[in-house]
Amino acid sequence: MPELPEVETIRIGLQKLIRGKRIESVDFDWQKSFPNSPSDIKQFLLGATVLDVSRRAKVLLISLNSGYSLVIHLKMTGQLVYVPSTQDGGAEDRFGAGHPNDSLVGALPDKSTRVTISFHDHSKLFFNDQRKFGWVRLIPSVEVPHIDFMKRFGPEPLEKEFTQTIFENQVMRRSKSRIKSVLLDQTVIAGIGNIYADESLWASKIHPETRVQNIPNNTLKILRKAIIDVLTLSIDKGGSTNKNYVNAEGKKGSYMDFAHVYNRTNQPCDRCGSPIKKIRSAGRGTHICTVCQKEPS
DNA sequence: CACTTGACCTGTCCGC
DNA sequence: TGCGGACAGGTCAAGT
Numbered sequence: 001m002p003e004l005p006e007v008e009t010i011r012i013g014l015q016k017l018i019r020g021k022r023i024e025s026v027d028f029d030w031q032k033s034f035p036n037s038p039s040d041i042k043q044f045l046l047g048a049t050v051l052d053v054s055r056r057a058k059v060l061l062i063s064l065n066s067g068y069s070l071v072i073h074l075k076m077t078g079q080l081v082y083v084p085s086t087q088d089g090g091a092e093d094r095f096g097a098g099h100p101n102d103s104l105v106g107a108l109p110d111k112s113t114r115v116t117i118s119f120h121d122h123s124k125l126f127f128n129d130q131r132k133f134g135w136v137r138l139i140p141s142v143e144v145p146h147i148d149f150m151k152r153f154g155p156e157p158l159e160k161e162f163t164q165t166i167f168e169n170q171v172m173r174r175s176k177s178r179i180k181s182v183l184l185d186q187t188v189i190a191g192i193g194n195i196y197a198d199e200s201l202w203a204s205k206i207h208p209e210t211r212v213q214n215i216p217n218n219t220l221k222i223l224r225k226a227i228i229d230v231l232t233l234s235i236d237k238g239g240s241t242n243k244n245y246v247n248a249e250g251k252k253g254s255y256m257d258f259a260h261v262y263n264r265t266n267q268p269c270d271r272c273g274s275p276i277k278k279i280r281s282a283g284r285g286t287h288i289c290t291v292c293q294k295e296p297s
Numbered sequence: 298c299a300c301t302t303g304a305c306c307t308g309t310c311c312g313c
Numbered sequence: 314t315g316c317g318g319a320c321a322g323g324t325c326a327a328g329t
Binding site: 003 | 320321322323324
């Protein structure tokens with residue numbers, strides 16, 4: 001899915017676009033994408049107004065004045081795209097002049113649309129998901145922080161709580177594991193996925209298969225800073241569009257233009273010029289510079 | 298324990 | 314051009 005920077009980019013967009021809007025109707029195409037009962041939806045979603053859009057890890061939270069929140073996970077291929085009503089600039093306007101190349105979505109709904117939320121002003125929010133792994137759930141807002149998976153998330157890497165001490169304590173909980181799998185563990189740090197794990201490890205010159213216990217403390221300092229820098233830069237660039245990520249306005253992110261290893265197999269390392277290699281680590285495709293990132297002994 | 302595999306799904310790309 | 318297999322940003326459960 002979208003990782004932290006992509007979800008955050010969507011959050012920023014939705015906050016601006018849908019806050020204060022009243023939900024008029026909801027349509028589904030794929031029951032598993034939205035498993036709540038029709039009566040819950042009728043009672044707590046229809047007619048409700050959007051209060052706020054927030055994020056925890058890779059989960060998006062849309063709180064409503066009914067006391068419920070829409071909790072959304074985009075997994076691998078989810079998109080949340082807002083389309084204004086035709087009166088204030090509809091699909092033709094948006095995708096026609098101006099930005100012909102930064103959009104990936106055409107007229108909506110399309111074949112991957114799973115849920116459509118229509119607002120009172122006739123604007124719409126589309127939840128698209130090619131692979132159907134993503135989901136939307138309606139949950140009482142006060143219960144959201146107590147859901148199992150929400151409680152288990154580690155610290156937010158871009159919040160003050162992500163101190164060097166906390167970071168070291170968290171990764172050392174898995175001191176015998178390989179660093180790449182630890183970075184992907186959402187209970188250690190929230191929000192890092194495959195792209196940003198690879199980028200952070202390249203930036204700190206750590207081989208992904210290194211055991212955490214063998215990483216010196218000063219290198220862990222560099223790694224924490226690399227994680228923060230990589231995620232911050234990506235949010236600044238509107239996230240990474242490798243395949244089908246788009247923001248709330250249907251537009252691509254440009255972080256892939258700044259990536260040093262991810263999806264750059266055989267291209268020269270930006271530091272030393274030797275070709276980037278693709279290996280498998282933690283069961284995932286993993287990109288490294290074999291010269292800069294020394295294999296653990 | 299740590300780690301891998303399979304499952305959830307659809308689509309694309311690569312080699313034959 | 315067609316076909317089979319590998320692979321894709323995430324996460325969970327089950328097995329080694």
